[in-house]
Amino acid sequence: MNIGALKEEVIAYSKTIGIDKIGFASADTFETLKGRLLMQQELGYQSGFEEPDIEKRTNPGLLVPKAKSIIAIALAYPSKMKNAPKSTREDRRGIFCRASWGKDYHDVLREKLSKLEEFLKEKSPDVRVKSMVDTGELSDRAVAERAGIGWSGKNCATITPEFGSYVYLGEIVTNIPFEPDQPIEDQCGTCNKCVDVCPTGALVQGGQLNAQRCIAYLTQTKGFLPEEFRTKIGNRLYGCDTCQTVCPENKGKDFHLHEEMEPDPELAKPSLKPLLSMSNREFKDKFGHVSGSWRGKKPIQRNAIIALAHYKDTTALPDLYKLVKDDPRPVIRGTAAWAIGKIGQAESISFLEEHLRKEEDDEVLKEMRAGLDVLRK
Structure with a gap:
């Protein structure tokens, strides 16, 4: 199997199913993230919604046997609402954040990842894959950063050059050894x-x-x-x-x-x-x-x-x-x-x-x- 050619085919296919950005990363352990997560745990800074097992959060090899690489995807979402209703004295209104506009993004991304999985299985019947969005073990942002989707901003969001931080993230861990992409340099600079x-x-x-x-x-x-x-x-x-x-x-x-x-x-x-x-x-x-x-x-x-x-x-x-x-x-x-x-x-x-x-x-x-x-x- 020509891995380089397969990578190009995956990229081309991703565009046909509405994936806005795709990147490839190694499945090596996320050592820096591991240290950071241990510190967050010690400081009591975690939300409690995360996967509690830090090993699973940082070692893709525990999720897919002989994991070699991770495919990261990003989908851009709207930042402005058309025809937003006005809040009036008689009819006060609340607001849901942008990540809760439209259909649940977990479902939207899982659908895209499922299509990518099927594509990989057609091309390589022995492939092993595991997809996740947000609630999976891995840190979507750490994967996206390693795969060159964007850099991790000071606001703890992944910032892409094309879409800013208004992106949903997901990934597939696989045993196919794709060539990794280059991470993007942090561009927050002195902005705080x-x-x-x-x-x-x-x-x-x-x-x-x-x-x-x-x-x-x-x-x-x-x-x-x-x-x-x-x-x-x-x-x-x-x-x-x-x-x-x-x-x-x-x-x-x-x-x-x-x-x-x-x-x-x-x-x-x-x-x-x-x-x-x-x-x-x-x-x-x-x-x-x-x-x-x-x-x-x-x-x-x-x-x-x-x-x-x-x-x-x-x-x-x-x-x-x-x-x-x-x-x-x-x-x-x-x-x-x-x-x-x-x-x-x-x-x-x-x-x-x-x-x-x-x-x-x-x-x-x-x-x-x-x-x-x-x-x-």
């Missing part, structure tokens, strides 16, 4: 904008992220959001794009190359109040196909309550009162009580005082008292 503007200081320094403070991570948690982050979250329902939108490499980058990635404006920037009373079935029917739905409706509803407090939306008070009275979930009742306090209408004092006497959950009681303290001041 992403680190300087990170709303919560989650970017400790260029290239180092404390995931526990990252808004993208915090919007996906299911418990009470720590008080210090509630004012920082704004109207974000899922994810955060700040470190991408300020990046000079992303200026003017907006690609609409894949129909399935186009955002439905009503889903990407939804009305907040209807989210509060949505059933599980309604949530799944409406948002189930976007990546931001993977944790279910509870984090989205909690974040919507915080967003209404951010707007001081007095028109939402009846909805928030109903949550405090009727919702069985302490996180939702408590966050609603806190939001009622933040919205700051004097008539809410008697409502919270009444429900303070009925409430039995300690954390909810704490939120109610915090809401009352703000109102009384």
